[in-house]
Amino acid sequence: MAVTRRLHKYYTVSFLKKWYVSHQRLCSWFSEIAAKIVKKEEVEEESHANSVLCWFTTDSVQSYNLSFVSGMASKAVRLLGRCLPFFPGKSIPNATRVQIRELELDETINMYFPKDTTFFAHDPGQVCKPGDIVLISSLPQKLTPLIEHEVLKVVYPFGDITDPITGKKVMNAMYREDIEFISEMYGKNEKGFDYENAPERGWQEDKKDFSHKQSYRRFQVYDKEDKQPYAVDY
Amino acid sequence: MMSVSLINLFKRVNFRETVSAPRRLTNLFELSQSSRGLKTVHLEWKRPEKLGSIHPKNSGDLEPLPELDKSEIFQEFKEAGIDIEKMSEEQRKLYTLGFLPGIYAHRTQLQNALSKVQRHRFDTDSIEAKIARSTVNIRRLQKMQVEDQRNKKQKVFLKELIDKRRSMLNKLREADYKRFEWLIEQLNIEYRPQPENTARITRKNSLRILTEEYCDKVKNDRLEALKKKMQVEKEKFEIEKKQILEWIEKEEAACEKLKQLISE
Incomplete structure (x- = not known):
């Protein structure tokens, strides 16, 4: 327990701001970590050795978002970004919207600020869900005027966070192991939540969880049947 | 109209x-x-x-608070070790939920909701426990608000409480999706994202x-009608096709016979 709490101290923004004042040092420190992960995950071929990788993390794992080069997201071969809520319709079917965050240098203050760019990525299987962190690559040819990229895989699914350094599962500021350890020490509640027997994500879709579709305000009262299942009566 | x-x-x-x-x-x-x-x-x-944001349909509460048995004795008295069996019936009545002030019933509701969700016996500070506690409060206040509709302070308090719970649910959803789904099922809450537009x-x-x-x-409708029409025509066409093919086969056979005759 004590060890994890101490470790978590290093993930906070305030700590980073204190100790890594110069941004160059910060970038180099993060780049080492990112390089380790990239070795594990992807980029074995030499053809992609020159790819620029933008490093995007969730708030709860690492509370600092980083990319190496600002303004390079449009030129990069492979990108790591977060899926935004996007619901394919008639005009753009089989696609997701991916947001990529970079750091941009403001030369007057000599300080970096986050800058977001969004892309449409081709996703025929509709694997991505809003909030997932996905790896996308640029296509050799444009599919449509809007779609230039393709989803390779989901790296970190939403709400199922792994610590990139240790590879353990995390909930907020603590490892899941530690949470279970504490509850076992006090005497675990038998009715409580159990990770091992828990079903896969999505078993409450259209029952009690309606977040997989876009919600809207109700505009009509139909007599016979409810044609607006995702409506809200504000 | x-x-x-x-x-x-x-x-x-x-x-x-x-x-x-x-x-x-x-x-x-x-x-x-x-x-x-x-x-x-x-x-x-x-x-x-x-309906307004306070309405249970919009707050996501699918059921009201369950009604308690009023002849039951408050649970904390049981744990304290009071000998109820020795008492007379009139004395015992003093410790029942029907006789005690309403806050005791509310406390039992809170305890019942917590016991479903708690990680361990002393857990009151985890996010699940907080959500469970706030749902009980919300459902109680929703019932009170129907009776006293002009109580604006209570109404504002309720709305803020609902918003807080929604933000807590959002946080839990981001941190641990499986736990979030389980919690929604346990407490019977409906989760809808707020509309963008x-x-x-x-x-x-x-x-x-x-x-x-x-x-x-x-x-x-027109497309479907056309498809039906085409399908009927398809069947007709297939029959025609068969007939024509048979005719062609016959003709070819006749032609071959002619060729043989000519060659002979």
Whole structure:
């Protein structure tokens, strides 16, 4: 327990701001970590050795978002970004919207600020869900005027966070192991939540969880049947 | 109840006003440009009732608080070790939920909700416990608000409480999705994301959507009718095809016989 709490101290923004004042040092420190992960995950071929990788993390794992080069997201071969809520319709079917965050240098203050760019990525299987962190690559040819990229895989699914350094599962500021350890020490509640027997994500879709579709305000009262299942009566 | 002719609708469209739905507008525009003989369509529109954010349908509470057995003895007295069996019935009545003030019943409700969700016996500070506690409070206040509708302070407090719970649910969803789904199922809460487009519902816009729906329906119906028609023709065509092929085979056979005759 004590060890994890101490470790978590290093993930906070305030700590980073204190100790890594110069941004160059910060970038180099993060780049080492990112390089380790990239070795594990992807980029074995030499053809992609020159790819620029933008490093995007969730708030709860690492509370600092980083990319190496600002303004390079449009030129990069492979990108790591977060899926935004996007619901394919008639005009753009089989696609997701991916947001990529970079750091941009403001030369007057000599300080970096986050800058977001969004892309449409081709996703025929509709694997991505809003909030997932996905790896996308640029296509050799444009599919449509809007779609230039393709989803390779989901790296970190939403709400199922792994610590990139240790590879353990995390909930907020603590490892899941530690949470279970504490509850076992006090005497675990038998009715409580159990990770091992828990079903896969999505078993409450259209029952009690309606977040997989876009919600809207109700505009009509139909007599016979409810044609607006995702409506809200504000 | 309202009847609107399509022609009048097109006349009323101000293309610069509605930026939020460009696709619909373009569709309408094309229709009005291309088609000349427009007919009148009677569309019915009923304005949906505003329920307010406090209403259990919008807060996501699918059930009210369960009613307690009033002859039951308050549980904390049991744990304290009071000998109830020795007492007379009139004395015992003092410790029941029916006789005690209402806050004791509320405390039992809280404890019942917590015991479903807690990680361990002393857990009151985890996010699940907080959500469980706030749901009990919300459901109690919703019941009270129906009885006393002019209590504005209570109403504001309730709304803030609902918003807090929603933000807590959002946080839990981000941190641990499986736990979030389990919690929703346990507490019987419905989770709907807030809509991105919070524009006011107007007659004009909703009629536009309805016209689009109507047009889609007409299009689909005609397509289906055409498909049915084609399928009937397909069967006819296959019979014809068989007959013609048989005829061709016969002719070919006859031709070969002729060839043989000529060669001989």
